[in-house]
Amino acid sequence: MGIVNVTPDSFSDGGRWADAESAVAHGRELALQGADILDVGGESTRPGARRPTEEEELARILPVVSALARNRLRVSVDTMRAGVAAAALDAGAEIVNDVSGGLADPEMVPLVADTGVTYVAMHWRGHGEVMQQRAVYDDVVADVRAELLARVEAILAAGVAPEHLVLDPGLGFAKTAEHNWRLMAHLEAFTELPYRVLVGASRKTFLGRLGRTDADEEPVPPARRDAATAATSLLAAQAGAWAVRVHDVPSTLAALQVHEAVVAAGAGSRAGTDRGPRP
Template sequence: MGVVNVTPDSFSDGGRWFTPGAAVAHGLTLLEQGADLLDVGGESTRPGARRVPVEDELARVLPVVDELVRRGATVSVDTTRAAVARAAVERGAAVVNDVSGGLADDAMAGVVAATGAVYVAMHWRGHADVMDDLDRYDDVVADVRRELAARVRALREAGVRDEQIVLDPGLGFAKPGASNWPLLARLPELVADGFPVLVGASRKRFLGHLLADADGHPAPPLARDGATAAVSALAAASGAWCVRVHEIAGSVDAVRVAAAWRDARPAPLGPPTDDETMDELPVDEDAADGRRPQ
C-alpha cells in the first residue's frame, strides 16, 4: 500500500504532493514501482496535528481519487469521517482505511456496511493531539487485541461482514516508542485472530529512535526507509496481509524476500511414528561424547 498524502503538513513528506496534480503523479509513480494499492489521505494524523474541516478534506481527496481510479489504480481512502468515506467509495475507492476503527465517527460502520467496501479498522485511542498521552498498557499485545475485538463486534452489529474487515495494530498511535516492538514481534498472535492484518510502520518515530545518532538525535523520516523495509520483510514473513509504506521499491523487494524465505521453509516435523522412535535414529558418535569434527 503506497501512501499518497494530499496534505500540507505530513510528518514524512511535508506537503510535497499537496496539489491534486502532484498527488496523482506521485500515485502513478508508486504504482510503477510496485504498489498494489494507493492510500489517499487529506488529513494529517501526525502527532499533535489538528483536525481540518470536512469540506477541506473532501476537496483534497476526491479529485485525486477520481483521477487515480480513472487511471486504473486500486484506491484506498485514508479517513476517519463517514462522509469522506462514502464520497470516495462512490467515486471508485475500494478500501476505507480508518485510523480510528470507527471510534471517531459513529456513522462510519453504517457507511461501510452499506457500501460493502473493504474496511481497515486500526487500533486507536484518541486523536493526534492527545494520543501520546494514552500510551498506557498492561500488556500492549493483549490490550490491542482486546480493543480491536471490541471494534469487530461493533462492526458486526452494524452489518459489516467479516470478509470486509482488515485489522491494523496502530503502530505509533498511542504508542510513541517501545510499545510498538512487542506488537511487531508478536504479530502472528494478531494474524491468528483470523482477519487480514495491515502493518503501517513506515518512517514512524519509533524507527527514528532506533536509528538515533551517537548524541541521541532520532534519524529524520527520510532516513528511516531502510528500517521500514526491514519491518516490511518481517511483517510479511509473520503473515501480514499488507504493509503501508511511503517508499515502495525497498518494501517490494523486502516482501519478495519474505515470500521466498517462507516458501522455502520445510514442512513442520510431526511426532515420531510407531516405526520411528528416538532409539532408531542415527547417532553422531563425535557429538555424543562431546567431540566435534575440526
C-alpha cells in the same frame, strides 16, 4: 499499500504532494513501482496535528481519488469521516482505511456495512492532540488485541461482513517506541485472528530512534527510515500480514521478494523437489 499524502503537514514528506496534480503523479509512480493499493489521505494524523474541516479534506482528496480510479488503480481512502469516505467511494475508491476504527464518526461503520467495501479498522485511543497522553497499558499486546476485538464485535454487529474486515494494531498511535516494538515482536497475536491484518510502520519515529542511545538526540529524518521500514515489512510478511502501508515502495517490495523467495525455496525442499547432489 503505497501512501499518497495530500496534506501540507505530513510528518514524512512535508507536503511534497499537497496539490492534486503532484499527488496523482506520485500515486501513478507508486503503482508503477509495484504498489497494489494507493492509500489517499487528506488529514495528517501525526501527534498534535490540526484537523482540517470536512470541506478541506474533500477538496484535497477527491480529485486525486477520481484520477487514480480512472487509471484503473485500486484506491483506498484514509479518513475518519463517513462523509469523506462516502464521497471517495462514489469517486472510485474501493477500500476505507479508518485509523479510528469507527470511533471518530458513528456513521462510518453503517456506511461500510451498507456499501460492502473492505474496511480497515485500526486500534485508536483518540485524536492527535491527546493520543500520546493515553499511551498507558498493562500489557500492550493483550490490551490492543482486546480493544481491537471489542471494535470487531461492534463492527460485525453493525453488518460488516467478516471477510471485508481488516485489522491494524495502530503502530505509533497512542504507543511509545517500546509499545511499538512489543507489537512488532508479537504480530502473530493479530494475524492468528480470522481477519486480515495491515501493518503501518513506515517512517515512524520509533524507527528513527534506532541506534540513538541519547534520549535528547534527534531521530533519523523520516526520509532516511526506508531501510528500517523495509525490515518491518519483512517481519510483517513473516508474521502473515495481509498488507503493509509504506511511503517507499521499491525498498519494501525488495524485502517482500526476499521473503517470497525463501518461502518458495523452503516449500520446494519440503516437497522433495530439491534432491540434487549434496556437498
